[in-house]
Amino acid sequence: MRSLPRTLLAVLLLCLSLTTVPQVAAATRAAPEPASAAVTTDITVDGASPGRVFDGVGAISGGGGNTRLLLDYPEPQRAQILDHLFKPGYGAALQILKVEVGGDTNSTDGAESSIEHTRGSVNCSNGYEWWLMEQAKARNPGIKLAALSWGAPGWVGNGNFWSQDMIDYLMSWLGCAKQHHLTIDYLGGWNERGFNAAWYKNLHATLAAKGYATKVVGADDGWQIATAMRADSGLNAAVDIVGAHYPCGYMSAMTSCSTTPDALATGKQLWASENGSEDAATGAVPMARAINRGYLDAKMTAFINWPVVAALYPNLSFNSMGLVTANQPWSGAYSVDRSAWATAQTTQFTAPGWQYLDTASGYLGGNRATGSYVSYAAPGRAAWSTVFETMDATAAQTVTLKVAGGLPAGAPHVWSTDFSSNGATAHLVPEPDLTATSGTYRLTLQPGHLYTVTTTTGQGAGTVASPQRTPLALPYADSLAGTATGQEARYVAAMNGAFETVPCAGGRTGRCLRQQAPTTPIRWTDESTPQPYALMGDVNWTNYTVRSDALLEQSGAVELLGRVGTQGRNNNGLNAYHLRVADTGAWSLLRTDTTWSSTTLASGTVTAPGPKTWHTLALTFQGATITAKLDGTTLATVTDNSYGAGQIGLGTAGYYGAQFANLSITPGPTAPLDGTYQLVNAHSGQLLDASGQGTADGTPIIQWPGNGGANQQWKLASTGDGYYTVTGAASGKHLDVPDRSVVPGTQLNLWAATGGTNQQWRVTPGARDCYVLESRLDGHLVDVSGGSLVMGAQVIQWPANGGANQCWRLMKVG
Structure with missing residues (x-):
């Protein structure tokens, strides 16, 4: 249920989306060639x-x-x-x-x-x-x-x-x-x-x-x-x-x-x-x-x-x-x-x-590969609609419609949505109304479309525009009081247990965030470590100090998490660092991974904090250096480069009450990345490459073994607001998401500077000295398709999944 291996998922999604249309070709894309034997489907929409x-x-x-x-x-x-x-x-x-x-x-x-x-x-x-x-x-x-x-x-x-x-x-x-x-x-x-x-x-x-x-x-x-x-x-x-x-x-x-x-x-x-x-x-x-x-x-x-x-x-x-x-x-x-x-x-x-009309529903031309249609009638036969899908059709086809059984005729309206390319979708577009000739309506259906023929009115598509993506700025602070008792604090998302705001304990006034679940729940997932924790923040935070006050209501331990990255499916692991402090004074600094395998980086014992008293936990991340503190006193400083960026989290080591307040995240110094680099894929060892040493708009991006070419060199330049442009040294053109597509699997290309968010990238440390490049357009990452090791494999956009094929080592040139 709800899981697939990464490579199989890649194949499925690439098959489900149609072939990427490069920008250079999109403007001149020809209409589909007509089939040698055109398909015509005759339909009687019968209210009876x-x-x-x-x-x-x-x-x-x-x-x-x-x-x-x-x-x-x-x-x-x-x-x-x-x-x-x-x-x-x-x-x-x-x-x-x-x-x-x-x-x-x-x-x-x-x-x-x-x-x-x-x-x-x-x-x-x-x-x-x-x-x-x-x-x-x-x-x-x-x-x-x-x-x-x-x-x-x-x-x-x-x-x-x-x-x-x-x-x-x-x-x-x-x-x-x-x-x-x-x-x-x-x-x-x-x-x-x-x-x-x-x-x-x-x-x-x-x-x-x-x-x-x-x-x-x-x-x-x-x-x-x-x-x-x-x-x-x-x-x-x-x-x-x-x-x-x-x-x-x-x-x-x-x-x-x-x-x-x-x-x-x-x-x-x-x-x-x-x-x-x-x-x-x-x-x-x-x-x-x-x-x-x-x-x-x-x-x-x-x-x-x-x-x-x-x-x-x-x-x-x-x-x-x-x-x-x-x-x-x-x-x-x-x-x-x-x-x-x-x-x-x-x-x-x-x-x-409404009622399905069985006699006006079926497969176009009697062939499921050509598409399907389903008709519906309103109660009292007051209206009707027929929905056509041609997702697998390869040529235009014609349908004829007649109306019977007391359904209204007139001039039915037509609306369409085009899924025939990876470019921007033309969605819910009103087409010309149908006009009957001798009582018959004709409609031409193009491949890769949805059409609705209807006698209803009142349809439309919202046209408001979204703001552009931005980083969650640091410093960040939150009392964790939330908006009301019983709600999670702002941006806090429980992964296990229940984190809700309640009146504070331990002499503190106001509301605090409390882990509320007192016993292990009846579970749906099968994770080996089902302890309560909650996450918040920007996955691209890099060097920072996170602090939170915490109070245990009984014997147990609280946790402060930092550089939280990929979570294993159904909570079966988490890439993160954990500072765990028990009421007995025992503490540990841990690193976990996406299988809940845990490595102790440091541990020790301090004077027992005891339950029902407030204490301040802190973690500082600066490059590969991690410092853990309790009440301002350093517990340990260690070196570990497993995770370079990530969110923060709060948790407990078991199902019991604990409260949290005064969360703060303050930034540490981060060196700018402006400069010229080769980008080496952490999985394949091959370089980000403009195919065939191309410099024209629409040149596809692939991976290729290093050859010293300028088409494998990329200039990173800050936009000043947390993002970078990535410009080919040979072409002077930007790494670009074609047609502003949000479709996973879309191959990236070169394109002249437009200032668009599809040419802006957040460049963030990933695992073990590599970086991920996140598109400002939609948050997808630069990815080698299917984790391929083959030279010439496409470089695409893909949702974040923690794979090494989404991580790139920056090798400075010059």
Whole structure:
């Protein structure tokens, strides 16, 4: 679930995105050649057609803290992002929002707070999902709300999820929803952990007894529950909707979708209750297929994408998945990605409760390689829409449409989105209305497009522009009081446990940040070191001192983390340095990696600080020198160059109460990098190279063995605000992301200076004396495609993953 080897992921994403179009060619790109035998598909959109009821297209907030940073975005950018997700006629216009029921445990890329850390103590203000649901409802009162658990507090069932305690916990959570004036339409069990028939029966009965009309979704895993439902009438009655995960393939092209005979035979609504897990840009093409083909192949009536937004730090595993990317709350920068527009081509033209029209849905020309179409009718046949996708088509084709069965005719409107290149997407473009000739409408479909033909109105695409990306400036300070009790402090993202603001202890006034989870939760992940910790800050911070006051409420240890880099998938490790101090006075300075392998760099004992008293922990990083201090006294100074930059973190060595306050990060001196260098890939040992010694605009960038050529020399020049231009010594032209593409896998090239953010790079120390180059345009890194060792391999942009093929040694020239 939600994991692939790096090389396989590279191949998949490169296959899913179409061939990069260099800037020099983009302006003269010819229209597709017509096929020798043109495809024509005749469709009658008939209101009398049979078909299932459409439940909607939605997305998931949770299964990791993928929405966490959105809460801290400034206005007006936060409202703009929310509008692009939920506002009808503006962006993705989501019809279903599915949220995580917080359980204080890591659930992929973070942990969400429980409403009940200890039995009987319910706080309905905890977490940010209430806020998100309220924002969604304010923009679209008709949106459907769903909820699902990935884990649970440790007290539940004494560690048994399938317990009465868990039913009671969910009822408390639904009670909190009521307090927030939210109606939860759908509720599931335990994400991807199978099912317990007796528990589902109990859940259904309890919901009814308490007067909830909430429908039960089972089992948010495979289709196995459907087989059990066929043999168990009680379970069949208890499950309202059969929801399967990734029925169109996990991180795949989603060319086909599947169900089972038992699932179809239940007669229940069938959902792709989690699908996607695709990059926000390259995932649009698979999504376009799956929204249509889920119904055509498997009669699924809902498509729910994981996740809704990539509002999480870029050192986490699934940092590029979502409909909108928003990982810089300090700058307000965000991007509305292709997946949002793939969604919009259905959601802006339909609504839950519409009916699929089976006789007006199918594969273009009867061939799934040519594309698909799905038709919908509004209740009372008041309107209709047909969505066409031509993701795999290689030539233009024609469709003819006739209208029957009481549906309105007139002059249907046409909207389109172009995914045919890696360049900027033309999204949700109004095309000329169709005009009937002898009662027939004709439309030409180009390859790589989505089209919607509709009688509805009110559609559109938001046009606001994002600010540009900037570093999180140092010095930085935060009292950690947060905005309200029960919330995380600004930019702080829990990875395990629960970090919330509470009244300070130990004689300190105001609010402090407290680790709230008192026992190991019922976990979804399988990490070997499930201790609580939270991260914050800029992954590009290099030389700095981080300080925080800390108080232990009982015997144990607190931790201050620095130069935090890549986290292993599902929290199975972390590149970081840790200062750990126990109440006994024992301390250690540790280095961990992405497998949670730990190396002690220094250790010792000081006078016991004891619990319930405040002390100040500090870590200073200057080049390879690391200094640890407690209450201003140096504990150790060591030399280690494993990690050159990263965030900071706060944590505890176990599940118990500890408080933190007065966080500060002050910068140390950093030498400028201006100068001319060879850039040597840390994985392959080959150099960043302008292919064929080219100097023209559009010359592709590759890796090549060192040959002393000027096409392998690059001048770094500071822009004065934390970024650099990287200019070829031979060409005088900049390292450039073609067409300002945000698509992973896009090959970099040379281009004359434009001053654009696609020609600006943040150059930051990585692991063991190499550097990463991060694009100001979208945060992607300069990467050797697929980690290739082959000379001539493409140099592309790719989301951060900690790979050595994303790290470059700077070898000064002259």
